[in-house]
Amino acid sequence: MEYMKIWQDIMSGKKILYVHGFASSGQSGTVTLLRTIFPNATVVAPDLPLHPQEAMDLLHDVCENEHPDLIIGSSMGGMMTEMLYGYDRILVNPAFQMGDTMGSHGMVGKLTFHNPRRDGVQEMIVTKAIVKEYRELTAQCFNPEKVREDKARVWGLFGDNDPVVHTRDLFLEHYPQGITFHGEHRLIDTVVHHALVPVVRWIDDRQEKRQRETVYIDFECLHNDRMQATPSMHKAVEALLDDYTLCFVASSPTNDTYYYKVVTDWMQEYVTVPAHDHLIFTNNPEFLYGDFFISPCPPKDGMATPIEYGSDTFKTWEEIITYFSRLTN
Numbered sequence: 001m002e003y004m005k006i007w008q009d010i011m012s013g014k015k016i017l018y019v020h021g022f023a024s025s026g027q028s029g030t031v032t033l034l035r036t037i038f039p040n041a042t043v044v045a046p047d048l049p050l051h052p053q054e055a056m057d058l059l060h061d062v063c064e065n066e067h068p069d070l071i072i073g074s075s076m077g078g079m080m081t082e083m084l085y086g087y088d089r090i091l092v093n094p095a096f097q098m099g100d101t102m103g104s105h106g107m108v109g110k111l112t113f114h115n116p117r118r119d120g121v122q123e124m125i126v127t128k129a130i131v132k133e134y135r136e137l138t139a140q141c142f143n144p145e146k147v148r149e150d151k152a153r154v155w156g157l158f159g160d161n162d163p164v165v166h167t168r169d170l171f172l173e174h175y176p177q178g179i180t181f182h183g184e185h186r187l188i189d190t191v192v193h194h195a196l197v198p199v200v201r202w203i204d205d206r207q208e209k210r211q212r213e214t215v216y217i218d219f220e221c222l223h224n225d226r227m228q229a230t231p232s233m234h235k236a237v238e239a240l241l242d243d244y245t246l247c248f249v250a251s252s253p254t255n256d257t258y259y260y261k262v263v264t265d266w267m268q269e270y271v272t273v274p275a276h277d278h279l280i281f282t283n284n285p286e287f288l289y290g291d292f293f294i295s296p297c298p299p300k301d302g303m304a305t306p307i308e309y310g311s312d313t314f315k316t317w318e319e320i321i322t323y324f325s326r327l328t329n
Contacts, residue, residue: 011041017068019077099135218295232317
């Protein structure tokens, strides 16, 4: 496991409902991780019954009693979380075609739960009738009226190497905020830290009406001449995300659609989740209103404090990291 970072401020004093995946439980390693990295939040994680409608009934009861500020669901739990309308929700690799997934991935017959459960049950029998129950439940996803009301409250996170479910296109037919991250199906530590946490922070900021200072970062100081990430760039982005709203800025050449694809593909490959909806194409960066502008040639007459990347003062990202750390301490 990598160094475990703790976010004291995110979701402080709030409740997070975690909805686990198939054959898992509320005692999974993901639940332990969420409670560790969000120490000032309360993480509620019930064990779900095997029968899907019973699981949905339980989740509705938990929501009514606990009033969660955020619901996070993974895989099967992501599918069920979609139907918990009226709450801010994050769906991680949601199994919207659960019946088909169960059949194609050997989730039928006598199975063992991946994690211990509060009732002590260790095994289950999954029959064709239960698979049918899951197919019937997934047919209830995406209630048009409810989706219309909740479009801004639902985020989807999708692993680019997920071998189990592939539902991003289906999600985007109903919700606009679908983000691809580097990872597979399970919600492992690195995915939580690098993909889930930024989205949780955005949601928490919106709930609190919290306005963070804005740092603009020129695309040109993110890469070298071979289009490789500049040294310590990832470290700098991660450090700045703790305290600032980051926006990434690239030029907007006329009649060059290929350039846009190069930039967006590069940002997806190297920056991923933090760049979602935070990439700006403009030929007039001096008009951008913000607090800091990091660039090899920052606008001289801009409305943000210029930080000249590559100068004697800010020769590398390490100097920039040190500068901002002094501002926040």
